[in-house]
Amino acid sequence: xxxxxxxxxxxxxxxxxxxxxxxxxxxxxxxxxxxxxxxxxxxxxxxxxxxxxxxxxxxxxxxxxxxxxxxxxxxxxxxxxxxxxxxxxxxxxxxxxxxxxxxxxxxxxxxxxxxxxxxxxxxxxxxxxxxxxxxxxxxxxxxxxxxxxxxxxxxxxxxxxxxxxxxxxxxxxxxxxxxxxxxxxxxxxxxxxxxxxxxxxxxxxxxxxxxxxxxxxxxxxxxxxxxxxxxxxxxxxxxxxxxxxxxxxxxxxxxxxxxxxxxxxxxxxxxxxxxxxxxxxxxxxxxxxxxxxxxxxxxxxxxxxxxxxxxxxxxxxxxxxxxxxxxxxxxxxxxxx
Amino acid sequence: xxxxxxxxxxxxxxxxxxxxxxxxxxxxxxxxxxxxxxxxxxxxxxxxxxxxxxxxxxxxxxxxxxxxxxxxxxxxxxxxxxxxxxxxxxxxxxxxxxxxxxxxxxxxxxxxxxxxxxxxxxxxxxxxxxxxxxxxxxxxxxxxxxxxxxxxxxxxxxxxxxxxxxxxxxxxxxxxxxxxxxxxxxxxxxxxxxxxxxxxxxxxxxxxxxxxxxxxxxxxxxxxxxxxxxxxxxxxxxxxxxxxxxxxxxxxxxxxxxxxxxxxxxxxxxxxxxxxxxxxxxxxxxxxxxxxxxxxxxxxxxxxxxxxxxxxxxxxxxxxxxxxx
Numbered sequence: 001x002x003x004x005x006x007x008x009x010x011x012x013x014x015x016x017x018x019x020x021x022x023x024x025x026x027x028x029x030x031x032x033x034x035x036x037x038x039x040x041x042x043x044x045x046x047x048x049x050x051x052x053x054x055x056x057x058x059x060x061x062x063x064x065x066x067x068x069x070x071x072x073x074x075x076x077x078x079x080x081x082x083x084x085x086x087x088x089x090x091x092x093x094x095x096x097x098x099x100x101x102x103x104x105x106x107x108x109x110x111x112x113x114x115x116x117x118x119x120x121x122x123x124x125x126x127x128x129x130x131x132x133x134x135x136x137x138x139x140x141x142x143x144x145x146x147x148x149x150x151x152x153x154x155x156x157x158x159x160x161x162x163x164x165x166x167x168x169x170x171x172x173x174x175x176x177x178x179x180x181x182x183x184x185x186x187x188x189x190x191x192x193x194x195x196x197x198x199x200x201x202x203x204x205x206x207x208x209x210x211x212x213x214x215x216x217x218x219x220x221x222x223x224x225x226x227x228x229x230x231x232x233x234x235x236x237x238x239x240x241x242x243x244x245x246x247x248x249x250x251x252x253x254x255x256x257x258x259x260x261x262x263x264x265x266x267x268x269x270x271x272x273x274x275x276x277x278x279x280x281x282x283x284x285x286x287x288x289x290x291x292x293x294x295x296x297x298x299x300x301x302x303x304x305x306x307x308x309x310x311x312x313x314x315x316x317x318x319x320x321x322x323x324x325x326x327x328x329x330x331x332x333x334x335x336x337x
Numbered sequence: 338x339x340x341x342x343x344x345x346x347x348x349x350x351x352x353x354x355x356x357x358x359x360x361x362x363x364x365x366x367x368x369x370x371x372x373x374x375x376x377x378x379x380x381x382x383x384x385x386x387x388x389x390x391x392x393x394x395x396x397x398x399x400x401x402x403x404x405x406x407x408x409x410x411x412x413x414x415x416x417x418x419x420x421x422x423x424x425x426x427x428x429x430x431x432x433x434x435x436x437x438x439x440x441x442x443x444x445x446x447x448x449x450x451x452x453x454x455x456x457x458x459x460x461x462x463x464x465x466x467x468x469x470x471x472x473x474x475x476x477x478x479x480x481x482x483x484x485x486x487x488x489x490x491x492x493x494x495x496x497x498x499x500x501x502x503x504x505x506x507x508x509x510x511x512x513x514x515x516x517x518x519x520x521x522x523x524x525x526x527x528x529x530x531x532x533x534x535x536x537x538x539x540x541x542x543x544x545x546x547x548x549x550x551x552x553x554x555x556x557x558x559x560x561x562x563x564x565x566x567x568x569x570x571x572x573x574x575x576x577x578x579x580x581x582x583x584x585x586x587x588x589x590x591x592x593x594x595x596x597x598x599x600x601x602x603x604x605x606x607x608x609x610x611x612x613x614x615x616x617x618x619x620x621x622x623x624x625x626x627x628x629x630x631x632x633x634x635x636x637x638x639x640x641x642x643x644x645x646x647x648x649x650x651x652x653x654x655x656x657x658x659x660x661x662x
Binding site for chain 2: 064065171173201202203204205206207209210213228230231232234235236254268269272273274275276277278279280281282283284286287289290
């Protein structure tokens with residue numbers, strides 16, 4: 001890649017845990033002294049993730065619930081600070097920038113959320129939901145405001161005649177369009193879509209996916225597209241990342257992942273995705289469940305469910321290594337030959 | 338087809354609301370045979386869940402069955418008294434829901450709930466009921482069922498709770514199981530586990546299965562027959578393969594085109610314009626005509642079910658014939 005990536009994560013981790021007051025700290029240190037280890041209450045939601053997204057790329061991030069994909073998305077979008085590591089925007093760490101430049105940089109990365117019911121303020125009119133931010137940030141002047149707002153709404157496929165309405169007067173698909181118009185109104189370069197079509201009916205989902213693809217072409221956008229739906233990710237993405245319990249276990253161009261999945265988890269996931277091309281078949285299943293992130297398994301997090309697990313997998317976490325050009329996977333099996 | 342386990346004829350379930358009559362299920366007919374899987378597909382508000390509720394007799398006021406019959410072993414379920422229905426429900430006909438907590442009581446232990454369900458329909462000792470419950474849990478793949486019997490629902494994960502709900506539904510080896518989106522809230526690997534269990538059990542006991550879903554991909558691998566619902570009506574039925582490969586109704590065609598799939602990567606998805614109309618203000622004639630590219634003035638009349646292709650029934654004046662999905 002010749003140009004600097006638009007977004008780069010370096011060793012980013014996120015931990016969630018309770019903050020202890022003095023009494024709780026005392027209790028924990030006492031229990032440690034008397035031999036019983038206090039319960040681990042810290043969740044390692046994201047564990048040392050490195051990721052670079054080039055301009056114009058669509059990166060799909062896939063994982064099951066609790067794997068940390070939303071947390072990762074929020075750190076990329078700059079609405080949640082990492083516990084460790086750096087989030088770089090066009091080569092600079094936003095936290096080191098002076099306030100006004102940091103704000104400009106943050107505006108360039110916007111987020112679209114899963115639930116179009118929870119992510120819109122029910123007491124604001126559409127005109128304010130979409131128009132407030134560009135006005136505040138001086139992207140548009142008062143006199144050109146109406147034309148600007150109408151253009152934003154039209155671009156997301158909404159009729160500007162509805163701008164005086166409130167969110168509850170719209171259907172789920174239209175609300176998602178309002179969320180998209182809001183994100184695009186501040187002229188971002190990078191969109192983080194967190195399960196942006198998961199709550200929609202199939203026919204509406206297709207409309208929104210088509211809109212995302214049109215906008216990408218029109219506005220030269222870069223996407224991080226987070227989803228549990230492999231079909232959606234395969235359809236949109238240039239590159240796919242697979243996450244399991246806070247770690248990226250595989251990263252490769254979309255064609256490559258779907259043609260030659262390397263990690264046993266990716267293989268299992270692909271085998272079990274229901275596909276419309278499938279006809280009456282026997283379902284077989286990966287056994288076990290995703291372990292609690294409060295007590296992740298040692299070594300490779302996937303080893304208790306992995307059909308190929310070896311003693312080494314229980315001891316040592318495999319590193320994400322390149323196994324073919326642009327294809328990286330974190331599995332000890334790749335060392336065997 | 339062998340004799341049907343269940344035959345629904347011209348079922349109408351209407352909700353008499355203050356804003357008007359909502360025809361949630363309007364003239365729906367289908368049949369399902371022993372050991373068969375029927376996929377009932379539709380988007381939100383299409384009436385697929387209300388169809389399931391009508392069969393098992395759980396439609397609450399202001400809704401009621403306004404016409405038609407639901408024939409199970411020669412008797413019309415729509416005409417049974419609540420007492421007679423209770424003898425069948427959970428015994429010969431069972432249902433699993435999207436949210437397993439619809440089935441489970443959060444403040445009772447699993448064993449209490451399961452033993453109660455066993456003894457509600459068979460006269461057996463407490464110990465016998467307990468051992469049946471344990472076997473049922475083992476059958477749906479719950480590890481160490483003996484210990485898990487003493488747990489409360491909140492001590493299970495979502496996938497495990499759904500298994501418990503399935504175990505309860507299958508306690509009496511029902512003739513008919515209605516599954517209302519039971520895997521929608523679950524992760525892919527867990528969904529596959531549930532599908533595997535349900536498929537195995539349906540084959541073992543010859544249970545007829547109605548699988549209600551909005552997800553054509555799930556149905557593609559599971560169903561023998563598919564019925565597609567739109568705005569309270571079944572617009573197309575037929576063998577799964579035929580419906581998915583060569584849909585006859587323009588709505589089914591559009592729905593299949595909306596699903597991102599392997600051979601359409603990066604292409605624009607074929608989308609259906611507009612959105613599902615409100616059931617309170619349906620256009621006269623074919624409810625789909627406002628979104629349909631093939632609609633003309635004929636469609637202002639009500640289309641009756643016809644068989645444009647042998648085996649495939651559709652309610653459409655302009656069916657697609659021999660057009661691949």
